[in-house]
Amino acid sequence: MHSTRTAWGLGKTGVAIGLAMLALASCSKKTPVAVLAPPPAPVGHVYPTAVQIPAVTSRRVKFTPAQRDAYQQAFNIIGLKSALMIGALSCDQRGQYDTFMTTFHPHILAAQHVMDGYFRRMGGWAGQSREDDFVTLLANNQSISAQAQGSLFCLNNSAEFKAVLALRSPRDLDAFVSDQAPQRPATVASTASASAP
Structure with a gap:
C-alpha cells in the first residue's frame, strides 16, 4: 500500500478522501454532500504579541x-x-x-x-x-x-x-x-x- 500511495502522490489525506468518494459513489440513495468553503484568511494577531526581551548581561542587575x-x-x-x-x-x-x-x-x-x-x-x-x-x-x-x-x-x-x-x-x-x-x-x-x- 505504501508504494501505491507514493506512486499516486497520495498521503493519508488523499487516501481518506478517495475512500470517502468511493463510499458516496456506491450508495444507491443520493446523499447531500456539504461543500466546505476554504478556510478564511487568518484574523486577530498577525504578529507574535510577546517580544522576547534581551537577556540580562550582568549579575548585578536585578528586576522585581x-x-x-x-x-x-x-x-x-x-x-x-x-x-x-x-x-x-x-x-x-x-x-x-x-x-x-x-x-x-x-x-x-x-x-x-x-x-x-x-x-x-x-x-x-x-x-x-x-x-x-x-x-x-x-x-x-x-x-x-x-x-x-x-x-x-x-x-x-x-x-x-x-x-x-x-x-x-x-x-x-x-x-x-x-x-x-x-x-x-x-x-x-x-x-x-x-x-x-
Whole structure:
C-alpha cells in the first residue's frame, strides 16, 4: 500500500478522501454532500504579541516581578508599533498607521521611555547601541515574517489594523498586546489526516 500511495502522490489525506468518494459513489440513495468553503484568511494577531526581551548581561542587575512585567509590556507595545510600520510601508496602509500613532502616541512614547530605561540599566553607556541593534533586528525579523506570508501579508495586516483601530484606550492597547493570538480553525486537510487510520 505504501508504494501505491507514493506512486499516486497520495498521503493519508488523499487516501481518506478517495475512500470517502468511493463510499458516496456506491450508495444507491443520493446523499447531500456539504461543500466546505476554504478556510478564511487568518484574523486577530498577525504578529507574535510577546517580544522576547534581551537577556540580562550582568549579575548585578536585578528586576522585581513588577518591573519585569512593565518591561515586557513596553517591549510588546514597541514590537506592535514596529510590525504595523512594516505593514504600513509594504501595503500602502500609512493612513491606518498614522491614525494608530495619533491615537496612542503618549502611551507609545511612555513605552519607548520604559524600553530606553531597560537598555540604560542593562548596558550603561553602551545601552543605546544595544537598543539600536535590538530595534533593527526586531524590524528585520518582522520583515522576514511578512515576506514569508507572501500575498496574504497585506490582507493579514489589514485585519491587524482593523483590530488595533477598534481599541479605545491605552488600557485596551495593553490588553491587546498581552493577549495571545486566537486559535486558528483546523483545516479540512488536517482534520481528515487526523481521522485517517
